[in-house]
Amino acid sequence: MLPLLHAGGVSMRKLYPYLLLIPTFVIIIMFIYYPAGSALKLSLYKTSPFGNRTIYVGLRNFRQLFEDPEYLYAVRFTLIYVSVSVAITIFMSFIIAYMLTRGVPGTRIYRTFLFAPYAVSPAIAGTLWTFLLNPVVGHVNYFFAKLFGIQVAWLTSKPYAFYALIFATVWKMLPFDMIFYIASIQDVSLDIIEASTLDGANTMTRVWRIIFPLVSPITFYLVIMNIVTTMFSSFAIVDVMTSGGPGGYTTNMIYKLYLDAFTFQKRGPAAAESMIMFAIMLVVTIIYFSFAERKVHYQ
Amino acid sequence: MKKLFVVFLLLALVATLSLAKVKIQFWHAMGGWRIDFLAQQAEKFNATHPDIEVQVQYTGSYRDTLNKLIVSVQAGAAPHVVQVFDVGTQIMVDGGIAVPVGDLMANDPTFDLGKFLPQVLSYYRVNGKLYSMPFNSSNAILYYNKTIFKEAGLDPDKPPRTFEEFKEAARTITKYYQGNVVGFGFNLHSWFFEQLMAAQSAPMCDNNNGRTGRPTKAVFNNEAGLKIFEWLNDMKKEGTMIETKVEDWTGARNLFISQKAAMLLSSTSDVALMMNASKENGFEFGTAFLPTPADAPAGGAVIGGGSLWIIGGHPDKEIQAAWEFVKFMADTEQQIEWHKATGYFPVRKDAVEQLLFSGYYAQYPDHLTALMQLMLSEQNYNARGAIIGAYPEIRTAVEQNLEKMFGGELTPAEALKRAEEAATRAIKEYNEVY
Numbered sequence: 001m002l003p004l005l006h007a008g009g010v011s012m013r014k015l016y017p018y019l020l021l022i023p024t025f026v027i028i029i030m031f032i033y034y035p036a037g038s039a040l041k042l043s044l045y046k047t048s049p050f051g052n053r054t055i056y057v058g059l060r061n062f063r064q065l066f067e068d069p070e071y072l073y074a075v076r077f078t079l080i081y082v083s084v085s086v087a088i089t090i091f092m093s094f095i096i097a098y099m100l101t102r103g104v105p106g107t108r109i110y111r112t113f114l115f116a117p118y119a120v121s122p123a124i125a126g127t128l129w130t131f132l133l134n135p136v137v138g139h140v141n142y143f144f145a146k147l148f149g150i151q152v153a154w155l156t157s158k159p160y161a162f163y164a165l166i167f168a169t170v171w172k173m174l175p176f177d178m179i180f181y182i183a184s185i186q187d188v189s190l191d192i193i194e195a196s197t198l199d200g201a202n203t204m205t206r207v208w209r210i211i212f213p214l215v216s217p218i219t220f221y222l223v224i225m226n227i228v229t230t231m232f233s234s235f236a237i238v239d240v241m242t243s244g245g246p247g248g249y250t251t252n253m254i255y256k257l258y259l260d261a262f263t264f265q266k267r268g269p270a271a272a273e274s275m276i277m278f279a280i281m282l283v284v285t286i287i288y289f290s291f292a293e294r295k296v297h298y299q
Numbered sequence: 300m301k302k303l304f305v306v307f308l309l310l311a312l313v314a315t316l317s318l319a320k321v322k323i324q325f326w327h328a329m330g331g332w333r334i335d336f337l338a339q340q341a342e343k344f345n346a347t348h349p350d351i352e353v354q355v356q357y358t359g360s361y362r363d364t365l366n367k368l369i370v371s372v373q374a375g376a377a378p379h380v381v382q383v384f385d386v387g388t389q390i391m392v393d394g395g396i397a398v399p400v401g402d403l404m405a406n407d408p409t410f411d412l413g414k415f416l417p418q419v420l421s422y423y424r425v426n427g428k429l430y431s432m433p434f435n436s437s438n439a440i441l442y443y444n445k446t447i448f449k450e451a452g453l454d455p456d457k458p459p460r461t462f463e464e465f466k467e468a469a470r471t472i473t474k475y476y477q478g479n480v481v482g483f484g485f486n487l488h489s490w491f492f493e494q495l496m497a498a499q500s501a502p503m504c505d506n507n508n509g510r511t512g513r514p515t516k517a518v519f520n521n522e523a524g525l526k527i528f529e530w531l532n533d534m535k536k537e538g539t540m541i542e543t544k545v546e547d548w549t550g551a552r553n554l555f556i557s558q559k560a561a562m563l564l565s566s567t568s569d570v571a572l573m574m575n576a577s578k579e580n581g582f583e584f585g586t587a588f589l590p591t592p593a594d595a596p597a598g599g600a601v602i603g604g605g606s607l608w609i610i611g612g613h614p615d616k617e618i619q620a621a622w623e624f625v626k627f628m629a630d631t632e633q634q635i636e637w638h639k640a641t642g643y644f645p646v647r648k649d650a651v652e653q654l655l656f657s658g659y660y661a662q663y664p665d666h667l668t669a670l671m672q673l674m675l676s677e678q679n680y681n682a683r684g685a686i687i688g689a690y691p692e693i694r695t696a697v698e699q700n701l702e703k704m705f706g707g708e709l710t711p712a713e714a715l716k717r718a719e720e721a722a723t724r725a726i727k728e729y730n731e732v733y
Contacts, residue, residue, distance in 0.1 A: 046728075048732045049369060050373075050395070051369070053733065054732070136557070156542060243545045245699070245702050262366050263695070265390065266692075266728070
């Protein structure tokens with residue numbers, strides 16, 4: 001403790017933690033609360049691209065969004081995109097993690113390879129898949145043409161653009177979940193496993209009835225993290241792979257927001273969209289903290 | 300002692316000179332090797348103008364550059380000179396942040412506007428005023444693979460001139476190569492729709508394409524528009540066309556360079572690139588004017604590319620320095636070098652003359668195609684191209700509905716109608732604040 005603070009006595013000691021917190025708060029306020037506040041304000045206005053003309057429109061930006069079929073489609077698409085990609089990722093990462101904890105020879109090598117996509121930035125991942133899925137010179141179509149004699153326009157036709165997007169998203173998100181699952185599966189007490197084996201439980205029962213429930217806190221954590229990732233960070237993958245096409249088919253909420261804000265220069269509606277996304281995440285977080293904390297089995 | 304004094308004097312001189320230097324920022328959107336090229340041009344300017352220092356910065360795509368400009372203007376840290384794309388013109392004028400170059404020209408007796416191509420000036424003139432300096436100007440031309448044409452039994456010196464001939468050529472090629480090569484690679488960009496509209500002398504929006512007043516609605520759902528949509532749809536259905544994803548210039552170029560597509564519509568700014576690529580990949584290519592329907596009225600080519608804007612809010616001395624730099628970039632020598640290195644055509648008459656007399660075009664006729672297309676253009680509001688504030692959103696509307704048409708969800712007539720409705724909505728929304 002600094003001598004200076006001693007002199008101040010109890011009151012100074014009480015203030016000390018707040019003093020230390022000031023830098024953090026300054027940064028949080030500057031980069032999170034202030035921008036969030038301005039976004040809220042902006043969502044109530046129509047603004048010219050350079051901000052030299054603004055008119056107050058109240059909630060009209062929101063009303064127009066909910067009347068806009070394109071925006072409603074983006075919301076629906078986001079829902080499907082998020083639930084499908086999160087479900088697949090959780091399921092696959094759990095299975096792979098389980099297999100990697102079985103002591104197969106070369107586990108470490110597999111783990112390293114499987115973890116590699118996590119180290120790749122979303123934009124690079126998108127570019128990579130764009131090359132692989134190129135309808136004319138891509139490797140995927142080369143094999144498809146050789147094996148089955150078909151050529152698919154992966155990124156420019158329905159419903160393949162959606163499949164391609166899901167595939168790339170899962171590929172990118174899987175390693176993160178996998179590492180968490182490996183750690184938590186390794187944490188499951190061997191006694192329980194042994195007891196279940198003695199009781200005659202087969203592998204399927206052991207995995208789905210014992211291990212999966214035991215790692216449920218991690219599953220809940222991962223579901224939330226994956227929802228956040230697919231809601232907000234999917235921008236780069238969508239932009240690079242499909243640009244929201246064909247015909248707006250793969251335009252999700254975050255990509256629509258980007259288009260409105262930075263391509264069409266409609267800051268007001270875009271701010272309203274960010275408020276809607278904020279509200280959705282708020283709900284998800286509340287569900288997580290109230291429902292999950294109670295229902296999830298903690299060891 | 301004397302020596303020391305001289306050294307001291309020299310040092311003082313250098314110090315004052317460097318202090319007196321006016322520093323100006325120049326932001327541009329020309330990626331790739333062109334970053335170095337523009338940096339060299341700025342260095343040349345700095346060398347010949349010892350009292351000015353231009354700092355060049357590549358600020359990403361046209362869209363990124365415009366976004367950065369908007370943020371920097373609001374933060375009070377705007378650059379002096381910035382390159383803005385063609386469709387950003389109305390947004391810039393409405394933003395009221397620029398010093399119109401027309402005003403600077405009027406105060407500069409050394410500057411002769413008569414040396415510039417009138418077609419280029421008339422595109423960038425808004426309400427009779429020249430706001431920005433034309434810099435990199437282009438229009439869309441047809442690239443075709445002569446080697447493939449020859450092999451498929453087509454005359455390599457007779458590129459298709461009409462939509463009908465174009466479709467027939469695409470059919471012949473696709474059939475000859477059994478689908479391993481398709482006739483046409485289409486970069487799904489609304490710019491080509493706009494160019495093909497102007498080529499038929501058809502309007503995009505009301506108020507004479509926005510040239511005699513702020514547009515209030517889109518009007519491209521007409522015969523000319525339908526012909527374009529149907530033309531594309533026919534080729535898609537026949538399997539004689541591959542489309543890229545939206546605004547994928549690189550993807551479209553690669554279709555042509557890898558000889559998967561025999562014909563391509565692209566900007567003339569690709570000419571230099573294509574000359575190298577065709578040599579590397581062992582094929583010959585030719586360029587031609589845009590095709591039009593056989594019975595279409597004569598139209599013209601719309602200026603594309605970008606222009607240089609001088610942003611206000613800086614001290615007079617800096618604005619003058621910025622003007623010097625903009626003048627330099629639009630000067631004869633720079634325009635010729637820029638033209639040869641890229642394919643953007645010169646915006647000046649004397650540059651064209653010099654190139655013509657030096658025999659450059661006899662050697663590289665593909666560099667002349669876009670220029671001739673522009674020179675032979677009709678001069679009317681429709682051929683000149685539209686000026687609309689909401690253009691970026693209109694482009695997306697056209698592209699999305701084209702994609703839906705290619706996917707078989709909409710007929711050409713429906714797709715065109717929806718695109719026009721979406722465009723009108725965008726125009727109305729833009730006009731709300733003005």
